[in-house]
Amino acid sequence: MAEIITAKVLRYDPSTDDAPWFQDFQVEWVEDPSGIMTALQVLHAINYDQEQIGYDYCCRSGLCGRCSMLIDGKAALACWTPMTPGDHTFEPLPKFPVVKDLIVDRSRAYERFIEANTSIQTVNPIVNLPDIDYNLYWNTLERLNMCRECMCCYSVCPKLQDKGSNWKDFSGPGALMAIAQRYLDTEDEADRLAQAVYSGLFICDQCGECNKVCPSYIAIVDIIAQMQEDATTRGLQPSGTAEFM
Amino acid sequence: MSEVSRRDFLKSAGLVGVGAAVAGLAGCGSNTTSSNGSSEDASAVPYPVGVHEADVLVIGGGIAGCTAARRAMAKGASVIVVDKGLWGHSGTSGINWGHDTETNEWSDDDGSGTIAFWCMCHDGMPDQTFALALCQAVHKARPDATTEQVGSILERTPDNHPASLNAVAPFNGDHGCFPRYFAQSVKRLGAEIHDRTNILDVLLDEGGNVAGAVGLNLKTGEASVFRAKTVVMAMGSFAWISGWNGMSPYTIAGPENTGDGHRILIQKGLAMRDMEQEPFDNVQWTPIGIRQGMGSTGGAITNHTLLLNKNKERITTRIDTPPEGRYYGNAELMRLCVKTILDGDATENGGFYVDARNFADPTNNRYYRRCGENQMRALGYEMPDYVEVVPEQWETAGRPFNYSTTAETEIPGLFYAASGQGSWFGMAFFGAYGTGFMAGEGAADKAAELSAASAIPWDQVNGILGDAYSLLDAEPENGIRSTIVFRKIQEAYWSGLGPIRNEEGINATLAELDRIESEDIPKMFVPSKSKQMNSDWLRAIEAKSLITCARGVAQAALIRKETRGAHCRTDYPALDNVNWLKNTKVQLVDNAWVSEVVDIDDSIISKEILATIIPDFGIDITVKPN
Known part of the structure; x- marks a missing residue:
């Protein structure tokens, strides 16, 4: 007999349901030469062969960032998460309002990316593409490019959780990386380090939770640590935060 | 929809007499004043409708749509952008894999030197008058520099240089364009963005000019009318049509790519060019x-x-x-x-x-x-x-057959942007960015000449929404879930219109599409009646787009009796530069397909010269591997 995955999916349609509820689905394990069945395949199997569930997806190969959710309690991309036979839970990404089932509205984090303004600030428009140190390009900037805006880092950051939440003062890990991209590149002429400080750079205490869930393997904490050190050198470390403003 | 059929719909939906009461909600918007002429006013529409107005409406938020929106805003137009998926992450652009770029921005000439290479790469088929305008637009638009200014960092080589070397060349390539930065830029520039909104149709006024579009907010199921002086259609491909490989279609494209734009153009009677080209x-x-x-x-x-x-x-x-x-x-x-x-x-x-x-x-x-x-x-x-x-x-190349050098279609005020003919050589970026720039500029310029947008044709709105909501409400006997019907269309397409084609297979696909349309579509239903992010409802709506596109491809594939570009016929395996430097033209006229082959526009580079520079092989190569 084929092996089975039992998917416990947190269902919620705000237009019809009083509260979120778990529903169990049995999905047959797909034999594949790689030995891998992804979480997205499990969701497809439920949606196409059993009943409609709300989940978002696009690229299926870890690129677009649309299928971020909590799988077995961990923030991850469904398409980039290998499953094993047995029980698994699927829940929407926390800290965001649910649109339906596993689809959330990530606007509150996305707006921080908009505010970060990743467009390169230059006095004169770019005419030719400049040289960039290869190590900086390949090991840092190219990874920052690959941010999926999946918002997994926002859902795990302790500084953005309910107790002691800093959504007001802290742009969050993803938006800080957008600012870092401009701080580290060789073209931007704005004071991006000061911007990072104004965006809550020193609220981060380098716990490292974001690094663990980033599907693009961006060294978020290391980059924040470098910016904190540079800001301290420049005398930009704040002495505290306002209680309420 | 005619008055009679509108009444029929209201009757079938049990809504006769209810309309007037519900329609009060439509009056909440600031732009719902009644139209002139024969159009009804908003009070006749039995659905809550939000109305949004701007100079230019851009449909689609990929590279083409974002470039059009940025260009139109740069020229002073107010802009609404509507996207079916998640903003910045929708369709194929939204995959954000770090797109390859192609440009001629460092070329010595203004783009005219690019066109020979362009025509050779696309097996002689480009409309040369348009292609020259495209090459000139890309030269002016500077896509590589803009890509980097907006946020992406293009590839650098181990000796620190940009991969393109900023080289003076008719074509120049780089890698690593992330459309999400263009999307961020569009938002920062102040466009009014409606994502997760599916455009059902484009609205026309009595004179046949574009008046806007009508869509559904997928998050809530509410209807939106977008009123605009001009419209840019940048709705991507229909590559999601392609088969079923066990977990999703046989396509690298995104799930939004169901050909809604192509369906709208075809149903409005526009002739389409080279629909058989499916890279x-x-x-x-x-x-x-x-x-x-x-x-x-x-x-x-x-x-x-x-x-x-x-x-x-x-x-x-x-x-x-x-x-x-x-x-x-x-x-x-x-x-x-x-x-x-x-x-x-x-x-x-x-x-x-x-x-x-x-x-x-x-x-x-x-x-x-x-x-x-x-x-x-x-x-x-x-x-x-x-x-x-x-x-x-990964892409589809069909586009409106007649297309002005400002990227305007035969419908006045309706502009079109897509990778189009840039796609089958692999230069989708060049086409999408260039046509986006042209369409955004053209739409803004035309909007600036118009004192006001056309009145909203409420009778059209009513019919379009009636069709969409009736798909949600339908309860046929022995119903077939919409996702299953959708997949049957994909499988029918793949069987005869996949990478290997012949007349028998194409006709078998057409026969299966006939069967689906007569037997399955009437039984199609949506199990959940929730209007909230109901993907089965969306698939039911999109099924019409898939069928229309499949038929268009089939008509074009039947008449191109050779192998060329991204079209391989086992019954006509040779690429024939003597007889087939032609475009296919397919058109839906009075609900019947008309198709013909038309000589290419060789006003710049003659057919004789093209025949000497196009790689001359189809699928008739005889040399075996070493």
């Missing part, structure tokens, strides 16, 4: 769940030594060394792949091997270099030295 690439066969695209490594992008047949022999040795200084285009590689399959030299799963032993080498395209590393880190999967890949569709 394929190759994707990793296993792990099945990821199907990472990596076919181009075998031919076009880095070098052409990496794509191998089942015996691990280079398939590109089937033809002579390509002309000096150029690499294989995507369509040429596709023809070589099809020939390899036909000769029985494909792998067990119907594809090829990619030699991935040196994937991580810094001389390779940035996208491929981390494939092995990422799969190991995320999945614990060790990519083999030779990765099996299979054909998958």
Whole structure:
């Protein structure tokens, strides 16, 4: 007999349901030469062969960032998460309002990316593409490019959780990386380090939770640590935060 | 929809007499004043409708749509952008894989030097008058510099230089354009953005000018009317039509790419050009769940030594060394792949091997270099030295046949932007960025000349919404779930219009589409009646787009009785430059398809010259691998 995955999916349609509820689905394990069945395949199997569930997806190969959710309690991309036979839970990404089932509205984090303004600030428009140190390009900037805006880092950051939440003062890990991209590149002429400080750079205490869930393997904490050190050198470390403003 | 059919709908939906009461909600917007002439006013529409108005409406938020929106805003127009998926992450642009770029912005001339290369790459088929305008637009638009200014960092080589070297050349390539930065820019510039909103149709006024569009907010199921002086249609491809491989379609494209734009154009009676051109690439066969695209490594992008047949022999040795200084285009590689399959030299799963032993080498395209590393880190999967890949569709090239040099269609005020004919050589970026720039500029210029947008034709709105909501409400006996009908259309398409085609197979696809339309569509239903993010409802709406596009492709594929570009006919395997430097033209007239082949526009480069520079092979290559 084929092996089975039992998917416990947190269902919620705000237009019809009083509260979120778990529903169990049995999905047959797909034999594949790689030995891998992804979480997205499990969701497809439920949606196409059993009943409609709300989940978002696009690229299926870890690129677009649309299928971020909590799988077995961990923030991850469904398409980039290998499953094993047995029980698994699927829940929407926390800290965001649910649109339906596993689809959330990530606007509150996305707006921080908009505010970060990743467009390169230059006095004169770019005419030719400049040289960039290869190590900086390949090991840092190219990874920052690959941010999926999946918002997994926002859902795990302790500084953005309910107790002691800093959504007001802290742009969050993803938006800080957008600012870092401009701080580290060789073209931007704005004071991006000061911007990072104004965006809550020193609220981060380098716990490292974001690094663990980033599907693009961006060294978020290391980059924040470098910016904190540079800001301290420049005398930009704040002495505290306002209680309420 | 006519008055009679509107009444019929209201009757069937049990809404007669209810309309007036509900329609009060439509009056909440500031732009719902009644129209003149024969159009009804908003009070006749029995649905809550939000109305939004701007100078220019852009439909689609990919590279083409974002570029159009940015250009229109730069010219002073107010802009609404509507996107079916998640903003910045929708459709194929939204995959954000770090798109390859193509540009002529550092060229000495204004684009006129680019056109010969462009026409050669696309097997002689471009409309040369339009292609020249496109090349000039890209030269002016400076896509590489703009890409970097807006946020992406394009590829740098190990000696620190940009991969393009800012080289003075008619064509210049780079890698690493992330459309999400363009999307961020559009939002920052103040466009009114409606994402997760599916455009159902474009609205026309009594004079046949564009008046706006009507759509559904997928998050809530509420209707929106977008009123605008001009409209840019940048709705992407219909590559999601292509087959079913076990977990999703045989396509590298995004799930939004269901051809809604093509369907709208066809149903408005516009003739379409080269609909048979359906570019394929190759994707990793296993792990099945990821199907990472990596076919181009075998031919076009880095070098052409990496794509191998089942015996691990280079398939590109089937033809002579390509002309000096150029690499294989995507369509040429596709023809070589099809020939390899036909000769029985494909792998067990119907594809090829990619030699991935040196994937991580810094001389390779940035996208491929981390494939092995990422799969190991995320999945614990060790990519083999030779990765099996299979054909998958990645784009569609059909576009409005008549297309002005300002990217305006035959419908006044309706502009069109898409990768289009840039796609089958693999230069989708050039086409999408260039036409986006042209359409955004054209739409803003035209809007500036108009004192007001046309009145909202409420009778059309009513009919369009009636069709959409009736799909949600339908309760047929022995109903078939919409997603199942949708998949049957995909399978019908794949069987006869996939990468390997012949007359018998195309006609079989048409017969199956007839059957689906007469037997399955009337039974199609949506099990959940929730209006909230109801993907089954969306698929029911999109089924009409898929069928219309499939029929258009079939009509064009039947009349191109040769192999050219991304169209391979086993019954006509040769590429014939003597008789077939032609475009196909298909059109829905009074609900019947009319198709013909038309001589190409060779007003700049003559057919005789083209015949000497186009790689002259179809799927009739006889040279066997070394």
